[in-house]
Amino acid sequence: xxxKRESREYSGIPGSPGIAIGQAYVYDxxxxxxxxxNISPEMAETEKIRLRDALTRVAEDIRELRQKLExxxxxxxxxxxxxxxxxxxDPHLIAETDRLVEGGKSAEYAFFRTTRKIVKxxxxxxxxxxxxxxxxxxxxxxxxxxxxxxxxxxTLAGIEQPVIVIAQNLTPSDTANMHSGRIKAFVTDFGGKxxxxxxxxxxxxxxxxxxxxxASQEVASGDTVIVDGNRGRVFIxxxxxxIERYIGEQEQLEKNRRSLMKLKDTPAVTTDGxxxxxxxxxxxxxxAEASLQNGAEGIGLxxxxxxxxxxxxxxxxxxxxxxxxxxxxxxxxxxxxxRTFDLGGDKVSYIAPPEPEANPYLGWRAIRVSLALxxxxxxxxxxxxxxxxxxxxxxxxxxxxxxxxxxxxxxMIDEVKRELENDRLPFNPELPVGVMIEVPAAVMIADxxxxxxxxxxxxxxxxxxxxxxxxxxxxxxxxxxEPLHPxxxxxxxxxxxxxxxxxxxxxxxxxxxxxxxxxxxxAGLGVxxxxxxxxxIPFIKRFIRSVSMEQAREIASRALECGxxxxxxxxxxxxxxxxxx
Numbered sequence: 001x002x003x004k005r006e007s008r009e010y011s012g013i014p015g016s017p018g019i020a021i022g023q024a025y026v027y028d029x030x031x032x033x034x035x036x037x038n039i040s041p042e043m044a045e046t047e048k049i050r051l052r053d054a055l056t057r058v059a060e061d062i063r064e065l066r067q068k069l070e071x072x073x074x075x076x077x078x079x080x081x082x083x084x085x086x087x088x089x090d091p092h093l094i095a096e097t098d099r100l101v102e103g104g105k106s107a108e109y110a111f112f113r114t115t116r117k118i119v120k121x122x123x124x125x126x127x128x129x130x131x132x133x134x135x136x137x138x139x140x141x142x143x144x145x146x147x148x149x150x151x152x153x154x155t156l157a158g159i160e161q162p163v164i165v166i167a168q169n170l171t172p173s174d175t176a177n178m179h180s181g182r183i184k185a186f187v188t189d190f191g192g193k194x195x196x197x198x199x200x201x202x203x204x205x206x207x208x209x210x211x212x213x214x215a216s217q218e219v220a221s222g223d224t225v226i227v228d229g230n231r232g233r234v235f236i237x238x239x240x241x242x243i244e245r246y247i248g249e250q251e252q253l254e255k256n257r258r259s260l261m262k263l264k265d266t267p268a269v270t271t272d273g274x275x276x277x278x279x280x281x282x283x284x285x286x287x288a289e290a291s292l293q294n295g296a297e298g299i300g301l302x303x304x305x306x307x308x309x310x311x312x313x314x315x316x317x318x319x320x321x322x323x324x325x326x327x328x329x330x331x332x333x334x335x336x337x338x339r340t341f342d343l344g345g346d347k348v349s350y351i352a353p354p355e356p357e358a359n360p361y362l363g364w365r366a367i368r369v370s371l372a373l374x375x376x377x378x379x380x381x382x383x384x385x386x387x388x389x390x391x392x393x394x395x396x397x398x399x400x401x402x403x404x405x406x407x408x409x410x411x412m413i414d415e416v417k418r419e420l421e422n423d424r425l426p427f428n429p430e431l432p433v434g435v436m437i438e439v440p441a442a443v444m445i446a447d448x449x450x451x452x453x454x455x456x457x458x459x460x461x462x463x464x465x466x467x468x469x470x471x472x473x474x475x476x477x478x479x480x481x482e483p484l485h486p487x488x489x490x491x492x493x494x495x496x497x498x499x500x501x502x503x504x505x506x507x508x509x510x511x512x513x514x515x516x517x518x519x520x521x522x523a524g525l526g527v528x529x530x531x532x533x534x535x536x537i538p539f540i541k542r543f544i545r546s547v548s549m550e551q552a553r554e555i556a557s558r559a560l561e562c563g564x565x566x567x568x569x570x571x572x573x574x575x576x577x578x579x580x581x
Contacts, residue, residue, distance in 0.1 A: 007237045010212045012187070014232035015198040017533060018207030019250050020185035021243065024223040024236070025163035026216060027156065027170075037106040044102050051097060051107040054147035059088045061143065074286035084140060108148045115141050156183060164225045168216045185209075185227035187234050189216050202283070209234050260538030264295040268541045270523070274549035277529040278537050279335075281509055285323050288330040291534045295541065298334035298392075299327060300457065300531025301509040304380065305341040314376070320383035328390035335392050337434065337457070338384050340377070342366045342398040361462075361471065366399035371408055381416045385427040394432035396457050401439045403448050410452065436509075438462035443491045443498075450502035457531070458495055460510025464488050483512050484565040484572075489521070493560060496526040507531055516543045517572050523549070524556030547579060 039047060062084050070078035087093065093114055100110035119137050156165065165186040185207040191198060201208040207229030219225070219236055226235040226246050235242055268278045279300030280291035291299060307315045307323065328336050343365065370377040387393050395413075400406050413433065420427050434455040437443060439462070450456065460483060465471065467488055470480045482488070492508075499506045507529035512518040514532030519540045522530060530540060555575050559568045 007235075007239060008218065009238075010187075010209075010215060010234040010236070012209040012212040012232050012234060013191075014229055015191070015208035015210040016201035016206055016229050017535065018185070018205065018227075018229045019246060019253070020164055020207045020225075020227045020229075021246055021250070022162055022164045022184045022225060024166050024219050024221055024225045025159060026219060026221045027165050027167040036109050038104050039101070039106050041104070044104075047101045047107040047110075048098055050148060051101070051111060052094075054107070054144050055088050055094070057147050058140070058143045059085050062088075074284060084136070087137075087140060088144075108145050111144055111148075112141060159183065164227055166215050166219045166225070185225075185229065187212055187215050187219075187225070187227060189213050256542075257538060260542055261295075263538060263541055263545070264293070266295075266541070266545075267297070268544040270544060270547055270549045270552065272548040272550060274523075276523050276527075276544050277507075278541055278544075279337075279507070279509075279529055279531040280534040280537065281531050282327070282534070285326045285330075287534065288327045291537075292330070294534040294537045296331075296334070296534060296537055299331055299336040300507050300529060302327060302336060302338045303342070304338055305343050308341055308343060314379075317379045317383045317386075320380060321386045324383060324387035324393065325390060328387055328393050332390060332392050335394060335432075337394045337396055337432075338387075339396050339398055339436070340367070340370055340380055340384075343369050361465065367397050367405055367409065368399070370397075371405065371412075374412070377412065378416055378419075381413060382420065385413075385416055385420055385431060386425055388428035388431045389426045391428060393428070394434060394454070396434035396436055396455070398436045398459070399438050399462065400435040400449065401441045403445060403452075406435060406449060406452060436462075437495050439466050440491060443495050446495050446498035447501065450499050450504055453504065455505050455507065456495060456499045457507040457509050458492060458527070460488075460492070460508055460512040463491060463510070467491055482565045483515070483518055484521070484559075484568040486560065486562050486564065486568060489525070489556075489559055489568070492522065492527070493525050493556075500526065505529060514540065516540060517569075517576070519543055520547065520552055520576075521556055521559055521568075521572060523547075524552030524554070524559075526553075551575070551579070 062081050066078050066081040069081070096117075097107070097110045097114045100113055101107055105113070115137055159182050162182050162184050164184050166188075167186065168189045169191055170186060170188055183206060186201065187209050189212055191210040198208060198210060207227050209227055209229055209232050212234060215234065215236075224237050224243070226233075226238055226242065228234070228246070235246075238246075268276045270276070277297045278295070279298045280287070280294070280296040281301040281303070282288065282291060282299055283303045283306045288299065302324070304320070304324075307320055324336075324338055364372070370380075381395075384393065384395050388395075397406070397409050400409075410433070413431070417427065417429065432454040434453050434457055435442070435449055436459045437446065437449075437456050438459040442449065443463075446456070464481060464483055464485070468480060468482065468485055470477050496506050505528040506526070507513075508522050508527050509531040512522060513530040514536035516539055519530055520543055523544060532540065555572060558571050562568045562571070
């Protein structure tokens with residue numbers, strides 16, 4: 001432990017859940033700079049051969065890395081390396097590099113110049129997803145450069161002792177090289193929940209906190225670090241009290257996990273017999289098994305946009321059908337709800353690159369993108385409908401804000417059903433259809449929306465953001481992003497009332513569903529289903545099974561009368577203490 005260095009605490013974006021305590025390893029991920037070197041005309045052909053040899057060997061290395069990752073987390077997650085290989089074999093990139101070599105530049109400098117053009121283009125965009133690809137390009141450059149110079153590429157695979165990685169940013173190959181026994185967690189200055197490294201961290205179950213801004217400059221290798229991936233907090237050289245508190249939390253969490261796994265096959269039923277269904281949120285088919293292991297009663301949110309974000313090409317109907325059907329078969333007869341792609345905002349794919357928007361969260365995203373790109377949307381609807389023949393698949397649409405949007409979407413489903421009938425492809429004609437309630441306008445017309453669908457799913461992350469006008473990624477106002485704001489609770493209550501008047505169930509699939517305090521309140525508000533990260537299910541189940549629905553309703557009723565989130569928290573805290581949960 002390093003007691004001489006100053007203690008610090010950082011707040012960032014929770015990227016991957018879990019708690020880790022260990023020694024820092026500051027990983028140099030700074031942009032590589034290649035010095036200019038001129039060559040004679042006679043050397044040009046030799047330099048071209050050197051370049052092609054380096055590109056081929058790097059491509060072989062990446063294919064090998066892809067195979068290793070596929071064995072760990074599945075084919076879908078491993079496909080993130082496909083764009084690497086495509087870029088290495090891009091004839092335009094090679095031709096441009098050859099032109100510079102013929103102009104008298106060394107192979108390494110010519111390749112550096114060519115890739116710099118791509119990086120500059122990405123830096124000019126306001127698109128977060130594209131900016132996050134800069135690290136991928138730098139990783140490729142570093143790999144090719146070290147091959148050209150005959151050096152060994154430094155990776156995290158060489159780390160022999162358990163450490164917590166601190167870096168400016170991490171590439172997919174960095175994350176893929178993280179051995180679960182050695183890399184205990186990671187912290188980055190940059191990155192968001194859509195970065196490839198973050199997605200892989202969740203798949204590999206490595207705790208991560210992102211967007212800490214200055215950690216890589218202020219932390220030294222060897223510092224003692226605590227990473228709280230659940231809350232997005234990082235402690236550097238913490239005092240002994242903080243260390244002991246987190247060690248105790250780790251031990252308690254593991255003890256609770258082992259104890260709670262005994263309830264895996266027991267439903268979440270209150271002491272007076274009310275069943276609250278607990279489901280899982282997933283991104284990849286590989287997560288379906290983990291959902292079952294944690295006692296999920298189904299998949300409440302299958303985030304389908306990751307099929308688009310994980311590769312730089314349009315996924316085919318067959319690929320999507322295969323993925324959806326795989327999850328449906330694993331979970332059968334439990335329900336699987338596929339959310340149609342929610343692109344835009346902070347999840348931007350090259351498939352639907354928007355023009356720069358001043359307010360992307362209020363702009364071209366979610367169902368608006370789907371209805372604008374009808375051909376692409378139809379391909380996904382065909383895949384979902386074909387998978388529905390399994391008998392347990394449903395579909396829901398994100399960010400519905402008007403009846404017109406819903407009507408247009410339902411018309412498209414009818415069109416696709418007719419196409420599949422003509423193609424003689426089987427599907428479930430009674431496919432359950434739902435909408436995400438994520439904007440206040442949808443709450444206000446929930447009675448009208450409920451007449452046309454089979455269920456609601458409240459996306460609390462966006463509902464909070466839009467109702468209290470807070471960008472939760474903005475550090476300056478992050479403290480105002482308050483799930484227990486009485487206004488938010490009243491919007492949820494109004495949604496539940498409107499749904500139940502129409503005789504349809506309501507789920508919550510935002511972060512509130514996986515928080516024990518919020519879950520207790522949501523159950524009291526009448527929410528029928530809670531969908532969350534699979535590993536959170538056992539903890540929420542214990543809470544639900546420890547109270548009566550009468551008690552939960554009383555707590556919710558009192559919370560709705562509050563004027564501040566602080567008052568709401570005080571009520572719940574006192575009730576939990578009295579109930580000894």
